[in-house]
């Protein structure tokens with residue numbers, strides 16, 4: 001059995017968790033999050049400088065809390081993990097320095113974790129999880145990607161957004177509608193009382209230079225502009241803005257695009273297992289539409305547990321346990337942080353000569 005202390009500080013959530021694995025099953029021993037959302041909401045989005053300062057203030061108390069709740073001590077743990085890429089560099093540094101210092105002091109391994117591998121590993125925090133090969137739709141504030149997982153830790157990106165990520169589109173449209181940050185939960189709430197078919201917003205396709213479209217890629221910036229134009233048109237007519245209908249129609253079209261392209265990709269690739277993870281995976285309409293489409297196509301669907309869709313340290317711990325237990329992966333103490341790094345190259349985070 002291994003016990004890991006894991007830290008997540010890539011964006012606006014400071015988080016710590018303690019996880020263990022026994023007989024291949026991952027147990028969550030303690031999980032704490034200090035959300036900075038209320039503070040960033042004043043600015044309509046994440047302010048990197050504020051985020052780093054808050055991580056610095058929050059992390060010692062979160063670590064103290066997970067040890068207190070699990071009744072474990074630092075001498076009981078076998079490794080320390082932290083997200084090292086992608087994310088806000090100043091924020092990543094706080095988690096990484098804390099983890100490396102603890103690991104060095106206690107002479108235990110340090111594991112730098114790729115944030116997207118963390119999201120992917122959120123499915124291992126529930127009892128039912130698929131075995132590779134499967135296709136993952138990863139939808140968050142920074143990423144919208146279709147990733148084929150052939151064997152554990154071997155990734156191939158088959159689709160991506162060419163502009164805004166799906167979560168970013170939710171956040172931007174929420175701002176146009178005068179709703180609070182983060183936009184996803186705000187839009188979901190108000191959309192419940194709206195008509196999803198009231199406005200027909202565009203699905204956004206990405207053209208190939210040689211003609212035709214990339215079948216598994218996404219574009220959300222045109223959709224955001226279409227929502228903006230619709231709002232302007234209604235305002236110029238001096239009519240009351242039907243916020244609920246706009247929110248519902250926007251949410252519906254985003255979910256439909258995500259579902260259509262993921263299923264096309266899975267079917268074309270001969271994959272009968274599809275996984276949904278990331279902050280936007282918490283969207284109830286998207287989850288329902290995924291499940292409905294899966295039953296039509298006899299594709300197995302795995303939804304990330306609701307509480308582990310948005311950023312948390314439990315998923316980083318799950319990723320670290322999977323790395324440590326397969327081939328004893330560990331990172332160099334010299335591994336730094338990087339704002340960007342491809343998931344396909346995440347094995348290099350465990351190279352004796354680190355890539356950054």
Ligand code: KG4
Pocket residue numbers: 011139140141142143166167168170171182183184185188278279280281282283284309310311
């Ligand atoms: O995974 P996450 O916590 O952070 C990143 O790694 O980016 O995702 C945050 C994103 C935000 O854009 C937020 O608006 C969106 O996930 N989100 C949602 C919902 N909950 C969070 N989008 C749609 N519906 C939701 N219920």
Ligand code: ZN
Pocket residue numbers: 115119140141279310311
């Ligand atoms: Zn995330």
